Amino acid sequence: MAEIAAEARSLVRLSSKGALATLEPPSGAPYASLITLATEADGSPVFLISTLARHTRNLVQDPRAAILLDGTGSGRADGGDPLQGARLTLSGRAERTDDPNARRRFLARQAQAAFYADFPDFSFWRLDIESAHFIGGFGRIVDLSPEDLLVPLAGAESLLEAEEGIVAHMNEDHADAIALYAQVFGGVAADPAAPPWLMSGLDPLGCDLVRGSETLRVDFRSRIETPQDARNELVRLVDEARATLGSG
CATH class of the missing domain: 3.20.180.10 (PNP-oxidase-like)
Known part of the structure; x- marks a missing residue:
């Protein structure tokens, strides 16, 4: 379990993009979109989104969300089955953040975003992780808690x-x-x-x-x-x- 949790934490830190799933009002139908990512110091995902985007409008109405992180790679040179690779679904509630450290860490990871980060329709959001589901290939399927993924910051x-x-x-x-x-x-x-x-x-x-x-x-x-x-x-x-x- 400790090894899988460490692999999941590494995937969160390494992921620079993910699929964001939100809920569409009033139907509650799922909607998935691509976002770029960074992490806060504790490992919580941070992303920059616009109020013009459908996913942002969804989150304003219902903050429940999930982010899929894909560690399987694309166009694998070995021709292997991507379903044997690692992926992680983070579930929780998204909230807007004005923390300057979240902004700094995101722009350090996503330098191209500095061009539009200060546009009035853009804001930084974080996912408050409530649960996670890790799949690392056949037979390696584990539910993880926030404590398994996040770094305690007390004392630091x-x-x-x-x-x-x-x-x-x-x-x-x-x-x-x-x-x-x-x-x-x-x-x-x-x-x-x-x-x-x-x-x-x-x-x-x-x-x-x-x-x-x-x-x-x-x-x-x-x-x-x-x-x-x-x-x-x-x-x-x-x-x-x-x-x-x-x-x-």
């Missing part, structure tokens, strides 16, 4: 206050370290000609990296709760990455 207040500065510092001054994280912990081949990887967020259990539409998750060895914890762990990861490359 100083880390969250410092997150924006830590992320900016890493991107501005330690691009080489981020590249090592991607190469060693994300399995991405080094390519000097490619755009750089950027850190988009940091939380008590890990950090998120982004390069265009690509995403990576780097898990920490243990939970961190302070800026000093973050510094120690980020340095440890660099040392581990260098040692790994050196041993090869």
